[in-house]
Amino acid sequence: MEDNKLSELYESVINIDKNKLVSYLKCPLCTGIFRTPFTINECMHTFCKSCIFKFFHLNPLKDYCPVCEMKLGGKPLETLIFDHSIAVLIEILFPEFEVLDKEAMVINIFLIKLKAFHDFFISKIFFNFED
Numbered sequence: 710m711e712d713n714k715l716s717e718l719y720e721s722v723i724n725i726d727k728n729k730l731v732s733y734l735k736c737p738l739c740t741g742i743f744r745t746p747f748t749i750n751e752c753m754h755t756f757c758k759s760c761i762f763k764f765f766h767l768n769p770l771k772d773y774c775p776v777c778e779m780k781l782g783g784k785p786l787e788t789l790i791f792d793h794s795i796a797v798l799i800e801i802l803f804p805e806f807e808v809l810d811k812e813a814m815v816i817n818i819f820l821i822k823l824k825a826f827h828d829f830f831i832s833k834i835f836f837n838f839e840d
């Protein structure tokens with residue numbers, strides 16, 4: 710596809726009513742926008758990676774799609790494929806997701822440091838008491 714045709718396509722995707730598109734980008738398990746979309750190869754239903762992995766891990770006897778209940782032949786995890794096109798679409802529509810992920814990581818690191826400081830401080834107090 711020519712470059713300008715490709716950019717026209719992106720334009721049309723961006724100009725589509727976001728609310729309408731969002732309804733196609735919602736995970737049926739958590740009802741949020743797909744986070745790392747994975748699609749079941751057999752029926753093409755899509756879920757967040759963590760949602761569908763959790764579904765199969767917590768229910769080892771369930772080897773069917775949680776939406777259409779199509780049987781997946783005993784190895785449901787093998788039917789999952791990363792859905793690159795949906796991931797790209799979400800990246801275009803919701804660039805703030807990446808920022809949120811980074812913020813969550815920074816907060817996690819801060820909490821780990823705080824915990825380490827707290828533990829260090831507590832051990833100091835006990836040490837002083839023993840003195």
Ligand SMILES: [Zn+2]
Pocket residue numbers: 736737738739740741743744756757760
């Ligand atoms: Zn989900």
Ligand SMILES: [Zn+2]
Pocket residue numbers: 749752753754774775776777778779
């Ligand atoms: Zn399905």
